[in-house]
Structure formats: C-alpha cells, structure tokens
Amino acid sequence: MPTSSPAPERSIPAPVVTPETRRFWEAANEERLLLPRCRACGKVHYYPRARCPFCFGPADEWIEARGEGEIYSYSIMRRADPPYVIAYVSLPEGVRMLTNIIGADFDELAIGQKVRLVFVASESGQKVPMFTPIAP
Amino acid sequence: MSIKGKAYIVGAYEHPTRYAPDKSVAQLHAEVALGALEDAGLGKEDIDGYFCAGDAPGMGPLSMVDYLGLRVRHVDSTDTGGSSYLVHVAHAAEAIALGKCRIALITLAGRPRSEGMATGTAPRSGNPNLPELGFEYPYAPTVVNTYAMCAMRHMYQYGTTSEQLAWIKVAASHHAQHNPHALLREVVSVEDVLASPMIADPLHRLDCCVITDGGGAVIVAHPDVAKSLRRPLVRLLGAGEAPKGQLGGEVDLTYSGAAWSGPRAFEEAGVKPADIDYASIYDSFTITVLMQIEDLGFCEKGQGGRFVADGNLIAGVGKLPFNTDGGGLCNNHPANRGGMTKIIEAVRQLRGEAHPAVQVKDCALAVVQGTGGSLGLRHGSATLILERV
Numbered sequence: 001m002p003t004s005s006p007a008p009e010r011s012i013p014a015p016v017v018t019p020e021t022r023r024f025w026e027a028a029n030e031e032r033l034l035l036p037r038c039r040a041c042g043k044v045h046y047y048p049r050a051r052c053p054f055c056f057g058p059a060d061e062w063i064e065a066r067g068e069g070e071i072y073s074y075s076i077m078r079r080a081d082p083p084y085v086i087a088y089v090s091l092p093e094g095v096r097m098l099t100n101i102i103g104a105d106f107d108e109l110a111i112g113q114k115v116r117l118v119f120v121a122s123e124s125g126q127k128v129p130m131f132t133p134i135a136p
Numbered sequence: 137m138s139i140k141g142k143a144y145i146v147g148a149y150e151h152p153t154r155y156a157p158d159k160s161v162a163q164l165h166a167e168v169a170l171g172a173l174e175d176a177g178l179g180k181e182d183i184d185g186y187f188c189a190g191d192a193p194g195m196g197p198l199s200m201v202d203y204l205g206l207r208v209r210h211v212d213s214t215d216t217g218g219s220s221y222l223v224h225v226a227h228a229a230e231a232i233a234l235g236k237c238r239i240a241l242i243t244l245a246g247r248p249r250s251e252g253m254a255t256g257t258a259p260r261s262g263n264p265n266l267p268e269l270g271f272e273y274p275y276a277p278t279v280v281n282t283y284a285m286c287a288m289r290h291m292y293q294y295g296t297t298s299e300q301l302a303w304i305k306v307a308a309s310h311h312a313q314h315n316p317h318a319l320l321r322e323v324v325s326v327e328d329v330l331a332s333p334m335i336a337d338p339l340h341r342l343d344c345c346v347i348t349d350g351g352g353a354v355i356v357a358h359p360d361v362a363k364s365l366r367r368p369l370v371r372l373l374g375a376g377e378a379p380k381g382q383l384g385g386e387v388d389l390t391y392s393g394a395a396w397s398g399p400r401a402f403e404e405a406g407v408k409p410a411d412i413d414y415a416s417i418y419d420s421f422t423i424t425v426l427m428q429i430e431d432l433g434f435c436e437k438g439q440g441g442r443f444v445a446d447g448n449l450i451a452g453v454g455k456l457p458f459n460t461d462g463g464g465l466c467n468n469h470p471a472n473r474g475g476m477t478k479i480i481e482a483v484r485q486l487r488g489e490a491h492p493a494v495q496v497k498d499c500a501l502a503v504v505q506g507t508g509g510s511l512g513l514r515h516g517s518a519t520l521i522l523e524r525v
Binding site for chain 2: 010012013014015016017018020021025043044045046047048049052053054072073074075076077078079080084086087088094095096097098099100111112122128130
C-alpha cells in the first residue's frame with residue numbers, strides 16, 4: 001500500500017446514547033462538540049457526566065469546543081483490517097479525549113501534531129467526533 | 137492499626153496446564169484449590185473464607201462457593217482485573233486481623249486460549265450502562281492499543297526506546313528457559329523482539345504477554361495456623377490498592393496507580409525499594425513493567441528505560457531480579473489475569489523454592505505489584521510486600 005495516501009476508514013459502531021448524554025450527541029449531529037462545565041466549580045470535564053467528577057456539583061452548562069486540538073498520544077492498530085489510529089487529543093478547553101485520527105498518513109503522525117475536529121457518521125447515522133491533521 | 141504481620145501465605149499453587157480444552161473453568165478452580173490445600177497441608181473443611189474475581193463464573197462468589205462445596209463466614213469478590221488477587225490477599229489479611237476469617241482461599245482460573253479469545257486486539261463492548269461506553273467503544277480501544285498509547289507517550293516525554301522495552305521481554309525469557317511449564321521457553325534477544333510483527337505502534341508481538349489457560353490459588357492464614365504447618369513461613373508486611381482512571385479528562389498516561397498503591401504498601405511494611413530482593417511485576421506488556429518499576433520508586437520517573445536495559449532484571453546478572461518464572465511475558469497469564477502467578481512466584485522465591493538457576497540468594501523481602509484493566513483507560517493497582525520469616 002503506498003504510504004502517501006491515507007488508509008481506507010473502518011465502519012464506526014454507533015455510540016450508546018443515554019438520557020444523561022443526549023445533549024452531547026444531538027450537538028454532534030449538528031457537527032458541534034459540546035463539553036460539560038460545572039455550575040459550581042467552573043471546571044470542564046470529559047467524558048460528559050451529569051455530576052462534576054471534580055466537585056460533584058451540577059455539570060449542566062455546556063461550552064462549544066473551538067475544534068482545535070493536539071495529539072497527546074496515539075497508536076496505529078496495525079493488526080486491524082483496515083488499520084486505524086486511536087489517540088488522545090488535548091483540547092485547549094482543558095481536557096484530553098479518546099478519539100480516532102482519520103485522513104492521516106500514518107508515517108506523518110506525531111505527538112504534538114495539530115489536528116482539527118471532524119464528524120463521522122457511525123453505523124446508526126449518529127455522528128461521532130474525530131480529528132484529522134491540519135494540513136501544514 | 138495495620139495488617140503488618142497479621143497474615144501469612146501458607147499455600148500456593150500454579151496449575152501446570154497452559155492449554156485446557158478438556159477441562160471446564162470451574163473444574164480448573166477446583167484443581168488449583170486442591171493444589172494449594174495440598175501445598176499447605178490443609179483440608180477443604182479448614183477453609184472459612186473465599187475470594188474470587190471476574191474470571192469466576194457466577195454472581196460474585198456464589199456459584200463457586202456452591203460448586204466447591206465450601207462453608208465460609210467471609211467472602212469477597214472484588215474485581216480489579218488482573219490485580220484482584222493481590223487485593224484479595226490484603227483483604228484476607230484484614231479479615232483475619234479482625235477475627236472474621238482464619239484460613240482464606242483465593243482462586244483464579246480461565247481458558248482464553250482454548251476459547252480462541254482475541255484478548256488484546258478485539259474491542260470489548262460490555263454493559264450498555266457503562267458511563268464511558270458511548271465515548272470509547274466507537275473508537276475501538278483494545279487492550280493492546282491503549283497500552284501502546286502509554287508507550288508512545290513515555291517515549292515522547294522521556295526518550296524511552298523500543299530497545300529498552302525489549303530488554304524486559306529478554307529478561308523474562310532468560311528466566312522462562314528454566315521453567316518446564318512455561319509457554320515460551322526460548323531465550324530471545326532485543327533484535328528478536330524488534331523483528332516481531334508490530335501489533336499497535338510501538339508494541340511488537342513480543343512486547344505482549346502470552347494468552348494461556350490455567351490458573352492458580354493461594355491460601356492466606358492466621359499466624360497461629362501458619363506456624364502449625366510444615367511450609368517455610370511467608371508473612372505479609374504491607375499492602376496498598378489504588379484505582380486510576382482518566383482523572384475527569386486530565387489524562388496522564390505516564391504513570392500508573394502503582395504510584396499511589398506502592399508508597400502505601402512500603403510505608404506499612406516499613407521498608408524501601410532498595411531493601412527488596414525480588415520483584416514480581418505485572419507484565420501484560422513490556423511498557424506495563426517499565427511504568428510500574430518507576431512508580432514503585434526503584435528509579436526516578438522517566439528513567440525506567442535505562443533501569444531495565446542491559447539485563448538489570450535478570451536473576452544473577454542484574455540489580456532487580458523479576459518474574460523469575462518467566463512472567464506473563466513468557467510463562468503464563470492465565471485467564472488474561474496475571475496477578476495470581478505474580479504472588480505465587482514471590483512465595484516460591486521467599487520459600488527458596490524457585491528454580492535453582494533463578495533462585496535469589498537469601499531472598500528475604502519481595503514486592504508483588506499488579507495492575508488490572510488498561511493503563512491507557514482505567515485500571516486498578518495493588519502492591520504487596522512479603523517477607524520470609
């Protein structure tokens with residue numbers, strides 16, 4: 001396989017949507033990444049919960065992420081067919097989220113690389129946030 | 137109050153099988169229980185406490201207590217993955233210290249090899265009520281690719297190399313060559329590890345532990361019981377347990393829960409890493425070992441690569457003999473849970489019953505360190521300090 005073109009992407013299993021997380025997933029279908037913020041302590045956390053994991057306050061405010069990030073770590077799952085990239089991306093909003101990097105040349109991936117938010121339809125049609133390298 | 141000196145490990149048994157298509161999981165639990173009882177010189181009727189984890193089928197301990205035919209007054213089915221059995225030893229000591237139990241049986245068994253389980257490479261879906269599920273499963277995290285992210289970050293942040301990680305497998309293989317039951321008995325070189333297929337960058341196949349059937353059991357008992365038996369005495373001095381997850385989004389992949397469970401165990405025991413003669417360190421992957429060695433305080437954070445290189449973990453060669461049975465990396469990782477075999481080899485070393493080629497001379501103090509789950513997602517850590525009396 002030529003290393004200059006990205007690998008074919010895999011089919012994404014649909015995420016479980018719960019009453020607690022519905023707002024997040026509705027926004028994802030609008031291609032917006034919402035992050036929960038605590039009304040008591042003001043901290044943003046991830047993954048979204050109804051109660052703040054820092055202070056147990058009500059985490060019912062949401063902020064929209066700017067959509068930029070940086071790779072904190074990643075790994076290329078070579079064993080899978082097609083291979084895919086799992087990663088943690090650091091967001092300027094203060095959290096690191098588990099995700100996939102898509103549309104990337106495996107050989108050019110690096111920790112610290114700047115990436116931008118994209119949305120990919122899962123098997124149910126529900127869109128899921130992922131990231132792709134920002135072209136230099 | 138502490139559990140220091142309040143309980144002894146009086147029985148330890150590792151099932152010799154590594155592939156058991158002809159036995160049931162429950163049967164393997166019974167066989168390891170029998171083996172540990174025979175090792176201790178006790179009978180089944182002496183057991184008054186029972187411990188098991190998620191490998192034991194049923195609702196907590198209920199099916200196994202029924203199947204094994206035990207009458208117990210204390211049960212505990214704490215499940216922290218592969219580290220569960222270390223937690224069980226500590227919890228058994230606590231129960232014994234309080235008079236809730238006198239002789240505790242802990243069993244582990246499973247058959248991932250016979251059942252064709254894609255242990256490290258298949259994403260696991262799990263209970264739909266898991267709060268993290270929707271935010272993880274779509275991205276296909278697996279055991280191997282999540283540990284791999286820890287290794288990638290460690291390399292980036294501290295300059296750790298694949299060669300240094302490979303030394304951990306090399307050391308385990310030097311030990312496994314003497315173990316007739318080990319799955320992989322061939323001594324490997326750093327080059328062999330690096331030449332093995334890449335599973336998830338930067339982990340090669342030989343950076344990963346084996347998938348085996350089998351199991352093991354230990355028996356923890358009151359000091360009076362221990363002193364009435366005919367086996368060399370192994371006493372618990374200290375214990376610590378600590379779950380670690382994603383910290384609300386402030387994910388840090390460079391350290392494990394051992395950074396929390398380790399110091400607590402050493403403090404309770406009143407000893408330091410420099411006092412340790414032998415270490416059993418959970419070895420699901422090479423990176424797992426490296427991170428725990430740092431977190432326990434055998435070297436500074438970030439210096440683990442240098443510490444494990446050049447044979448420093450090899451008995452008779454290096455400063456910290458580790459996993460002298462060959463570990464999960466080469467010997468056995470039954471039911472995908474390596475904590476029990478870590479305890480068992482430490483007991484062998486302290487009794488002077490390890491293979492002569494790997495027996496640490498005058499082995500008096502051991503640390504057993506286990507993790508369970510994934511260091512790249514959420515895991516439990518447990519640390520035990522054991523001494524020969």
